[in-house]
Structure formats: C-alpha cells, structure tokens
Amino acid sequence: MAMKPSLTLRLGQQLRMTPQLQQAIKLLQLSTLDLQQEIQEALDSNLMLEELSSDEDQTDEKAAEQTLEDYDTSDAGQTEDSRLASAEDDGNENDSEADSIELYDPELDGDYQQDTSEQLTSETISEELPIDSVWEDVWDETPPMNSQSGAGGDSDDDYIDTRNVVSTSLQSHLEEQLNLRRLSESDELIAMTIVDGLDSKGILTVSLEDILLSIPAEYECEMDEVLAVLHLIQHLDPVGVAARDLRECLIIQLKALPEQTPWRTEAITVVSDHISSLANRDYALLIRKTKLKEDELRQVIALIQTLNPRPGADIAPSSTEYIEPDVLVSKKKGRWTVELNPKSAPRIRVNQEYASMIKRADNSSDNTYLKNNLQEARWFIKSLQQRNDTLLKVSTKIVEYQRGFLEYGEQAMKPLVLHEIASAVDLHESTISRVTTQKYMLTPAGVFELKYFFSSHVNTQAGGEVSSTAIRSLIKQLVAAENPKKPLSDSKIVGLLAEQDIMVARRTIAKYRESLMIRPSNERKQLV
Numbered sequence: 001m002a003m004k005p006s007l008t009l010r011l012g013q014q015l016r017m018t019p020q021l022q023q024a025i026k027l028l029q030l031s032t033l034d035l036q037q038e039i040q041e042a043l044d045s046n047l048m049l050e051e052l053s054s055d056e057d058q059t060d061e062k063a064a065e066q067t068l069e070d071y072d073t074s075d076a077g078q079t080e081d082s083r084l085a086s087a088e089d090d091g092n093e094n095d096s097e098a099d100s101i102e103l104y105d106p107e108l109d110g111d112y113q114q115d116t117s118e119q120l121t122s123e124t125i126s127e128e129l130p131i132d133s134v135w136e137d138v139w140d141e142t143p144p145m146n147s148q149s150g151a152g153g154d155s156d157d158d159y160i161d162t163r164n165v166v167s168t169s170l171q172s173h174l175e176e177q178l179n180l181r182r183l184s185e186s187d188e189l190i191a192m193t194i195v196d197g198l199d200s201k202g203i204l205t206v207s208l209e210d211i212l213l214s215i216p217a218e219y220e221c222e223m224d225e226v227l228a229v230l231h232l233i234q235h236l237d238p239v240g241v242a243a244r245d246l247r248e249c250l251i252i253q254l255k256a257l258p259e260q261t262p263w264r265t266e267a268i269t270v271v272s273d274h275i276s277s278l279a280n281r282d283y284a285l286l287i288r289k290t291k292l293k294e295d296e297l298r299q300v301i302a303l304i305q306t307l308n309p310r311p312g313a314d315i316a317p318s319s320t321e322y323i324e325p326d327v328l329v330s331k332k333k334g335r336w337t338v339e340l341n342p343k344s345a346p347r348i349r350v351n352q353e354y355a356s357m358i359k360r361a362d363n364s365s366d367n368t369y370l371k372n373n374l375q376e377a378r379w380f381i382k383s384l385q386q387r388n389d390t391l392l393k394v395s396t397k398i399v400e401y402q403r404g405f406l407e408y409g410e411q412a413m414k415p416l417v418l419h420e421i422a423s424a425v426d427l428h429e430s431t432i433s434r435v436t437t438q439k440y441m442l443t444p445a446g447v448f449e450l451k452y453f454f455s456s457h458v459n460t461q462a463g464g465e466v467s468s469t470a471i472r473s474l475i476k477q478l479v480a481a482e483n484p485k486k487p488l489s490d491s492k493i494v495g496l497l498a499e500q501d502i503m504v505a506r507r508t509i510a511k512y513r514e515s516l517m518i519r520p521s522n523e524r525k526q527l528v
Contacts, residue, residue, distance in 0.1 A: 024383040028390060028431070031438035032324050032344045039348065039384075048354055048370070048377035052347040170202060170241070170312040171195050177236045183229075186219040190229045194242055202241040202312020203249070204230075238311035246309055247275050253307045263300045266292065270300055278304070281525045298527045325442035327395040327450075329406070336406060338396045340388055341442070348384070350377050390427070394435045397424045398453050405453070406443060410473035415457030415465050458508075460501045471497070471504060472512050479518055484526035 017025075030038060043049050174195050183191060193214055197206030208226050215221045233242045239256045243249035250271045257264050270278060270290060277285045278301070287297055308314070326344045330337055358370045398421065404412030418429045418436075425432075436450035457465040478496055482488045488496070490509045497504050518524075 020379050020383070023379060024386055025434070027383050027387045029434035029437060032326055032440075034438075035344075035387075042380050043348065046373050046377050046380070048351050048373040049348050049380065050351045052349060168315065170198060170200070170315045173315050174198075174233065174236055174241070178233075181232070186215070186221055187225065187229050189215060189219065190221065190226055191233060194230060194233055198242060198312060200312060201310040202238065202243070202315075203310075204242045204244050238308065238315065240308065240311040243311075247271060249309060249311065250275075250304065250307050253311075254304075261303070263296070263303050266290065266296070266300045267303045271304065281522060283525075283527055294527060301527065323440050323447055325440045325447055326391060327439070327441040329395075329399055329441055329443045331406075331444070336399050336403060338392065338399050340392055348381060350374065350381070390431070391435055391439065393425050394421060394427075394432060395441060395450065397421050398441075398450060402453050406445065409445070411470050413453075413455065413467045413469040413473075415467040416454050417456075418454060459503055464501075466502055468512065471502065472516055474500075474502075475509065475512055475518070476516060479513075479524070482524075484524070487521040487524040489521045 027035065027038065039051075043051055175192075178188070178191050178195075190211065193206075193211050194204065197204055197211070199205050208223065208230070212221060212223055212226050230242060234240065234252050235256065240249040240252045243252060251268060254264060254268050254271065270286065274286055274289055277289070283294075283297065286292070287294060290297065292300065324344055325341050328339050328341050354370065355374055358374060359367055398416075399406070401414060401416055401420070404414060418432045422429045422432045436454070439450045440447050441450055441453075452469075455467040455469045457467055458471060460466055474497065475493060478488060478493055490506050490513065493509050493513075494504055494506050497509075513520075
C-alpha cells in the first residue's frame with residue numbers, strides 16, 4: 001500500500017491557559033501562609049514591586065489603592081473567567097503606561113524631610129563629655145521602645161515568634177536527672193539505651209532482652225542490672241515513665257503514693273488483677289470479684305483516674321499552630337458585615353522610581369528588562385486584587401446563607417453545597433473549592449475554615465432538610481445530657497432524633513459520633 005502526504009481538516013477543543021490565568025488560579029488556592037511566601041518571593045525577584053510599610057499604608061491610603069493598577073470597580077460584576085482572562089489583554093497595552101503611574105514619594109515629590117542631624121542640639125548633647133565617650137554612647141539609632149511593649153521591647157507582631165521556643169524533650173528531661181546520679185559506665189550505657197527506647201507517651205518500646213544484647217560484651221552485664229536501672233528510671237520524674245505497659249505504669253504510680261492514701265491497696269489490686277474488667281467498665285464483675293461495695297468501688301476508680309496513663313506526654317515537645325483568619329465577620333448596627341483581614345496579605349505597589357526609568361522608544365536590554373518586570377508586577381498585583389475580590393464575594397454569600405449559625409449556633413446550620421454558592425456568585429464550583437480550602441473566617445463564635453460551612457443534608461419526616469453539622473450538634477447535646485449509668489446507644493439516639501422528625505440511620509449516627517471523638521455507649525458507662 002503506497003503512502004503519500006495529504007491534507008486533512010479536524011475540529012477540536014483545547015483548553016489553553018495563559019500565564020496570567022495560571023498565576024491567578026495559583027494565588028487563588030494558596031493559604032495565607034503560602035500567599036505571604038509567594039508575595040515575598042515576588043518582592044525578592046521583581047525590582048518593580050515594593051511593600052508598603054504600615055506608616056505609608058495609614059498616612060496615604062489613597063496612594064496605596066492607586067497602586068492596584070487603577071482597578072475598575074465596575075468589573076466586579078464580571079465572571080471569574082472574563083476577569084482572569086483580562087490579564088492577557090493587559091500584556092498588549094502600550095508600554096507608555098509606565099509613565100501614567102503616579103505614587104506619592106516625599107523624596108521624588110520634593111517634600112521636606114527633617115535631617116536626623118538636626119535632632120542633635122545643645123539640649124541633647126552636653127558640651128562637656130567624658131574623655132572616653134564615643135559617638136554610639138551619645139547618639140543611638142535604635143528607635144525608642146514602645147510604651148505598650150513589655151520590658152523586653154517585644155512588639156505585638158513578634159508576640160508569636162518570641163514564644164515559639166523549643167521545649168524540653170522527654171529524653172533530655174530524663175538525661176538531666178540521670179546526670180545527677182552517680183552511675184557506673186555500664187549502668188549509664190543501659191540507662192541511655194532505655195531512654196532512647198521510649199515513645200512520646202513514655203512507654204518502653206524495646207524489650208529488656210534486646211537492651212541486654214545491645215550492651216557490649218566487655219561490660220559483662222546481666223538481666224538483674226538492666227532491671228535495676230529500669231526501676232531507677234521508672235521512679236524519676238515523671239513517675240511511671242519507661243513502663244512496659246499500662247498496667248505496670250499505673251501500679252508504679254500507685255505504689256509511689258503514701259501508704260496512708262485512702263483506697264491505695266484496693267486500687268493496686270484492681271489494676272494488677274482486674275484491669276481488663278476495669279477497661280471494659282464491667283462494674284458488676286468488679287464488685288463481685290473484689291468484694292467491694294458500689295460506693296467503695298467508685299472511690300477506688302476515682303483514685304485510679306487521678307493517675308497519668310501517659311506520663312511522657314506532658315513533657316514531650318509540642319508546637320502550637322497559629323491561624324491568621326482571612327476574613328473577619330462582625331455584627332454592626334444589627335447587620336452582619338464581612339471584610340478581609342488587612343494582615344492576611346501585605347500591601348504591595350509598583351516602585352515609581354524604577355518605573356520612571358523606562359523609556360518609550362528604547363529597545364536596549366536594560367529597558368526591555370524593566371518593561372518585562374513592570375508588566376509582571378502589574379499582572380501580579382491584579383491577580384492579588386482578583387483573589388481578594390473573589391474571597392470577599394464568596395465569604396459574603398456564605399454569611400448570607402449561614403446567618404442562622406451566626407445567630408443561634410451549630411443547630412441552626414443550613415445544608416449548603418458548593419453548587420449553591422457557585423450559582424449565587426456566578427463562578428465555577430472548582431473556583432469555590434479553591435477559595436474555601438485553607439481559608440479561615442473569624443466570627444464571634446470562633447475561627448472556622450470556609451469548608452466548615454458546607455455540609456450535606458438529611459431529610460426530615462415533614463419533607464424538610466437538616467444539615468449534618470446540626471445533627472452532630474444534637475448528638476453532642478444528647479450525649480452530654482445522658483445518664484452516666486445508662487449511656488445512650490446509637491439506636492437510642494436514632495429514636496430520639498426521630499422524635500424531632502429527623503430520619504437518620506444508625507450507621508450514620510455511629511459515623512457522626514466517631515467524627516466527634518465520642519466513645520461507644522459501653523465505654524461511656526460510669527458509676528455515679
């Protein structure tokens with residue numbers, strides 16, 4: 001079969017995303033922390049961008065708003081696709097736009113700025129100075145400490161950073177105590193091996209046989225020596241650390257109590273011989289085996305509950321994650337208002353000094369470099385503005401839908417899906433998903449991720465709908481009000497919700513209960 005070239009005509013559709021659209025989508029889905037890093041990278045790589053300081057932002061708000069490329073508020077009604085695609089058209093504008101940027105700069109505009117040397121007057125510097133005095137002793141460029149700051153001069157912005165100190169780990173805490181003991185070289189090696197085998201809860205995860213085998217043969221260690229060092233570590237602070245299981249951990253803590261402690265002996269018996277029945281809350285079996293009365297068993301259990309089953313957890317290092325909300329919601333004059341958090345993203349603008357260096361008819365490499373950076377800066381600033389507008393628009397609609405939650409709490413949460421918000425703000429569902437992921441809203445009830453306000457629905461017998469968030473709230477209330485001696489089972493909760501015309505299956509109740517970290521009914525049973 002002969003092969004020869006031919007011409008064919010094919011029709012097809014392809015999605016071509018411009019760099020401007022890709023950048024806008026990327027900024028849209030970034031969290032606050034990632035956005036700050038992205039802005040910092042843009043500031044470092046593009047000389048046309050500069051960040052507005054807090055003083056400039058407050059004293060010249062009009063100039064700061066003008067840096068957002070004369071954003072036309074009439075475009076707020078456009079769809080997201082048309083607004084994001086408009087970034088491509090900006091790239092074809094005349095390069096003379098660089099001359100149209102007018103920013104306030106005291107040095108460029110010729111405004112007077114006081115020279116720091118004028119602050120050195122005869123009143124601030126004495127005519128007779130010590131012979132060994134130096135200039136730094138007379139004039140310190142360090143600004144005066146804020147009167148609202150603490151003794152260390154920490155500002156509010158450094159409040160979080162100064163408290164992110166490294167905490168002491170469990171291993172270092174035990175090593176400090178072992179260093180105060182006069183241990184032999186072999187005992188010290190055994191102790192370090194035991195300490196290294198502890199998990200974050202303080203439980204020993206290595207068998208004693210493995211510890212003995214890890215000791216070099218020249219030390220001639222035996223199991224009795226390993227047990228002695230283990231017993232020493234178990235009575236360090238915190239007591240019960242390095243226990244091999246929960247039973248041993250509780251017994252060590254009980255034996256460390258004074259002998260005159262009420263119910264100490266009975267508690268040791270319950271833990272050592274009947275810990276499985278105690279874990280299963282089989283109180284009838286415990287009463288029969290221990291020969292204790294119900295009131296006596298209650299006091300024994302109360303003593304056991306004062307112990308710490310995870311002695312190392314309180315010392316293990318933990319880091320606190322701080323969330324900076326993107327949206328602020330407050331009630332003013334009887335109406336709920338939504339505004340963006342000004343601290344969530346730094347204010348940036350085009351550097352007027354560098355922009356004024358661009359020449360219209362110059363095609364040199366330096367001038368082309370400045371033009372490209374100016375165009376990228378404009379695209380970046382406009383993408384940031386589009387991100388803020390989309391976030392504010394979506395958050396406002398969410399607040400309109402969930403006004404009942406803000407007024408009355410979780411029980412008034414309405415069912416809401418992404419499609420409803422997408423239709424209301426004329427955006428695609430994928431855009432709503434990007435906007436609501438890792439974005440947080442500060443309300444009078446607390447800080448919530450925007451995803452929190454979206455939930456599925458459950459039908460009622462009357463034909464209405466109830467959100468899954470409201471059902472979870474009802475489950476928490478029912479469990480909190482239950483009789484500790486006879487906790488509510490999942491089937492019983494289904495019946496109680498049915499009395500409120502809410503049709504929920506038992507497996508759904510079990511799923512919601514597990515998501516709320518509520519234990520099953522047999523594990524919630526208590527002696528009152």
